[in-house]
Amino acid sequence: MRLQNKIAVLTGACGGIGQAIARKLVAEGACVLACDLNTKGLEALAGELGDAVATRRVDVSDFEQVQAMVEAAVAHFGGLDIVLNNAGIGAPKPLLEHDPAQDFEGVTAVNQKGVYYGLVAGGRKLAQLGGGVIVNTSSVYGAMAAELSFTYNVSKAAVDMMTKCAALEFAPNNIRVVAVAPGRVNTPILDAYKPLGLYEHLKREQMREQLIEPEQIASVVAFLASDEAGCINGTTVEAADGFSGFKFPLLNRFQQSGPA
Ligand SMILES: NC(=O)c1ccc[n+]([C@@H]2O[C@H](COP(=O)([O-])OP(=O)(O)OC[C@H]3O[C@@H](n4cnc5c(N)ncnc54)[C@H](O)[C@@H]3O)[C@@H](O)[C@H]2O)c1
Numbered sequence: 001m002r003l004q005n006k007i008a009v010l011t012g013a014c015g016g017i018g019q020a021i022a023r024k025l026v027a028e029g030a031c032v033l034a035c036d037l038n039t040k041g042l043e044a045l046a047g048e049l050g051d052a053v054a055t056r057r058v059d060v061s062d063f064e065q066v067q068a069m070v071e072a073a074v075a076h077f078g079g080l081d082i083v084l085n086n087a088g089i090g091a092p093k094p095l096l097e098h099d100p101a102q103d104f105e106g107v108t109a110v111n112q113k114g115v116y117y118g119l120v121a122g123g124r125k126l127a128q129l130g131g132g133v134i135v136n137t138s139s140v141y142g143a144m145a146a147e148l149s150f151t152y153n154v155s156k157a158a159v160d161m162m163t164k165c166a167a168l169e170f171a172p173n174n175i176r177v178v179a180v181a182p183g184r185v186n187t188p189i190l191d192a193y194k195p196l197g198l199y200e201h202l203k204r205e206q207m208r209e210q211l212i213e214p215e216q217i218a219s220v221v222a223f224l225a226s227d228e229a230g231c232i233n234g235t236t237v238e239a240a241d242g243f244s245g246f247k248f249p250l251l252n253r254f255q256q257s258g259p260a
Helices: 016-027 039-052 063-077 103-129 150-173 188-193 199-204 214-225 250-257
Strands: 007-011 031-036 053-057 082-085 132-137 175-182 236-239
Touching: 007 016, 007 063, 007 103, 016 031, 016 039, 016 214, 031 039, 031 063, 039 053, 053 063, 063 103, 082 103, 082 214, 103 132, 103 150, 103 175, 132 150, 132 214, 150 175, 150 236, 175 214, 188 199, 214 236
Parallel strands: 007 031, 007 082, 031 053, 082 132, 132 175, 175 236
Antiparallel strands: none
């Protein structure tokens, strides 16, 4: 088991990717403080995974709650080795239709400030305890432009840069900081594309015309959090089934079945 006796704190634990990460970490021998806004989801996760999991309602856009989350992991499990800043939201909307009073701040508060708070609070605690690993959940969209997701992409680009800068600053404290950049993963975050009539199109844009499953991302996260990834630091590791490096193969697909 890769993470035997490690203690982790995980945000966004009730989402598709978060649940898969919680299950994978426990299977690899870790204890997890699972955190989310969704208290019912947290109860279900604790019921499923038993004593290896403790839960806490945390809003990652509130620094005090993130600090308290880190303290709670240490108080409950007696230490902290791994901080997983995974919570994130999306709100697809054309930029020309944005309400600047809320559309930028809403996503930024969770995706960007949430990770920043996790880095500051998590980094301080890990430094006190002698070191550890921080894994941020970015997205391939951190390095790609896309329609409808202006604020999301900006927030994930910030996650990539925060990962680099924090790794540099935390290196003397024996803390590694890395990010995973998933492609399109089969979770509720993509449901927002359904009313826009774009959900099926998301799948067809994948090289193999299928979404990535959350368990595949969880495997990458568990690896990155483990000592096996000890030389991976200050970088974002893409887990996207080739999504970012290839142009959508319009010709064959449209010839075979027409546009989605
Ligand atoms: N699913 C994808 O296609 C995809 C692709 C790339 C990156 N990601 C990233 O993966 C991460 C997990 O997303 P997911 O696909 O599991 O989405 P999801 O919607 O299934 O889960 C997100 C979770 O975050 C929680 N959350 C939202 N706001 C929060 C807050 N303020 N404080 C604490 N928790 C909060 C939600 O309650 C939910 O349980 C996100 O950072 C997302 O941006 C997802």
